[in-house]
Amino acid sequence: MAASPTPPNADSPCVAVATSGGRDSTALLHATAHAAQVQGLRVVALHVHHGLQTVADAWVENLQAQCREWASQGLPVELRWCRLEGRPARGESVEAWARNGRYAALARMAGEAGAHIVLLAHHRRDQAETFVLQALRGGGAAGLASMPREAWRDGICWVRPWLQLSREAIEAYVDAHGLVFVEDPSNEDHGFARNRLRHQVMPALSAAFPEAEQSLAAAARQAQQARECLAALADIDLQRAVQDDKLRIGDVTALPPARQVNLLRHWLWQRCGRGASETLLQRLVRELPGEPPASWPAGEHVLHRYRGLLRCEAAGQGTEMAADASPCAVSLPEPGRYRLEGWPGWLEVTPVSGRGVSPRQLQNCLAQPRQGGEQFQLKPRGIPRSLKKQYQAEGVPAWRRSGPLLWLGSDLLFVPGLGIDARQWAPNGEVQWALEWVADGAG
Numbered sequence: 507m508a509a510s511p512t513p514p515n516a517d518s519p520c521v522a523v524a525t526s527g528g529r530d531s532t533a534l535l536h537a538t539a540h541a542a543q544v545q546g547l548r549v550v551a552l553h554v555h556h557g558l559q560t561v562a563d564a565w566v567e568n569l570q571a572q573c574r575e576w577a578s579q580g581l582p583v584e585l586r587w588c589r590l591e592g593r594p595a596r597g598e599s600v601e602a603w604a605r606n607g608r609y610a611a612l613a614r615m616a617g618e619a620g621a622h623i624v625l626l627a628h629h630r631r632d633q634a635e636t637f638v639l640q641a642l643r644g645g646g647a648a649g650l651a652s653m654p655r656e657a658w659r660d661g662i663c664w665v666r667p668w669l670q671l672s673r674e675a676i677e678a679y680v681d682a683h684g685l686v687f688v689e690d691p692s693n694e695d696h697g698f699a700r701n702r703l704r705h706q707v708m709p710a711l712s713a714a715f716p717e718a719e720q721s722l723a724a725a726a727r728q729a730q731q732a733r734e735c736l737a738a739l740a741d742i743d744l745q746r747a748v749q750d751d752k753l754r755i756g757d758v759t760a761l762p763p764a765r766q767v768n769l770l771r772h773w774l775w776q777r778c779g780r781g782a783s784e785t786l787l788q789r790l791v792r793e794l795p796g797e798p799p800a801s802w803p804a805g806e807h808v809l810h811r812y813r814g815l816l817r818c819e820a821a822g823q824g825t826e827m828a829a830d831a832s833p834c835a836v837s838l839p840e841p842g843r844y845r846l847e848g849w850p851g852w853l854e855v856t857p858v859s860g861r862g863v864s865p866r867q868l869q870n871c872l873a874q875p876r877q878g879g880e881q882f883q884l885k886p887r888g889i890p891r892s893l894k895k896q897y898q899a900e901g902v903p904a905w906r907r908s909g910p911l912l913w914l915g916s917d918l919l920f921v922p923g924l925g926i927d928a929r930q931w932a933p934n935g936e937v938q939w940a941l942e943w944v945a946d947g948a949g
């Protein structure tokens with residue numbers, strides 16, 4: 507290859523290569539450095555020392571020597587490396603800890619070097635293995651899509667230029683250029699699923715089905731297309747069903763079940779930043795139709811059905827009350843909606859045939875925040891209990907507890923999320939009204 511007439515300098519555009527020191531990334535670094543030399547680009551080799559094996563110290567030294575040598579031959583390459591701090595937490599997968607730490611460190615080092623593109627040396631066999639591992643974990647289209655050729659994350663474009671290339675082609679390149687690389691002994695550790703697959707399963711599969719690797723990699727590409735289509739469909743359905751940050755349940759349940767699952771999966775991903783379990787998705791499809799308030803735990807979040815809307819909030823979050831609102835006199839002369847000064851929401855008054863309070867009780871009552879120590883009676887023959895216990899027993903989520911308590915003198919009339927105190931219920935057959943507190947944003 508002819509050298510560039512203007513050699514790259516510190517201001518030249520820069521591409522990074524994630525380099526473990528193994529066969530594939532050494533070959534990719536070498537090939538990239540040669541191509542960059544022609545195009546006047548800088549190449550920065552990024553290496554992460556996971557701090558898990560002492561032998562890894564020698565890999566850093568090898569890479570330093572290798573890059574120095576190539577630079578002395580005129581290749582525009584420099585090495586940046588770092589060592590991960592800390593250890594995997596108890597019970598945490600070592601692989602997952604190393605992968606997360608590695609990608610974070612690569613993104614940071616690339617940013618420091620001024621590189622927006624990081625090349626990874628995954629090839630076709632890696633892709634075929636990833637597909638099988640995902641299938642064995644019961645993954646759907648998103649998992650089976652395996653590794654993308656290009657993806658933007660953390661302000662970096664991660665590119666796998668050799669994803670369609672066979673390992674044999676890379677081996678031939680390494681031999682042709684006499685490249686030296688390191689062997690990671692942990693690649694032999696059969697405690698890792700990928701190593702068991704690589705050493706025990708893939709050779710048998712390829713012996714029985716010579717095209718296995720190509721076919722599995724092609725299946726991954728098909729799954730990628732399927733995933734993109736599902737995401738596009740979810741966007742269409744979301745636009746129809748979303749109201750602020752909530753979902754209109756009627757619009758969700760009007761869809762066929764598989765499309766409901768797709769929509770819910772995407773919405774939950776957006777809201778929670780992680781995938782929802784299949785069990786939760788199936789449960790939602792079964793249980794979402796219905797009127798009464800209901801809640802479903804979703805990892806570190808909780809989903810609430812309320813007045814035809816599905817909302818997602820962090821578990822344990824919620825405004826219990828506007829503690830700074832002052833007590834105020836309230837008169838509710840007829841059914842309707844009433845805003846109370848200082849309270850973010852409204853009281854809704856509706857005629858009912860039971861469990862209501864006589865309208866005359868509502869002509870001159872007092873709204874005030876919870877003070878603590880109030881006792882609420884749920885049923886006529888029950889006993890008064892603290893609001894906290896009553897809320898827990900009824901499973902009332904925190905956000906439905908916001909709002910004022912209504913008092914008539916020293917008698918508690920109404921509690922948000924629980925309703926009218928049974929001691930104040932009007933006799934059957936008499937005119938009576940129910941109250942409900944609707945917090946802003948909930949309706």
Ligand SMILES: Nc1ncnc2c1ncn2[C@@H]1O[C@H](COP(=O)(O)OP(=O)(O)OP(=O)(O)O)[C@@H](O)[C@H]1O
Pocket residue numbers: 523524525526527528529530531532552553554555556608625626627628632690693
């Ligand atoms: N410690 C590391 N530092 C920097 N990049 C890494 C490191 N480990 C892996 N990578 C990048 O991720 C890709 C895939 O990692 P994987 O663990 O499958 O490869 P490897 O067997 O360690 O090495 P190679 O792919 O170089 O043979 C590597 O090709 C390389 O681009």
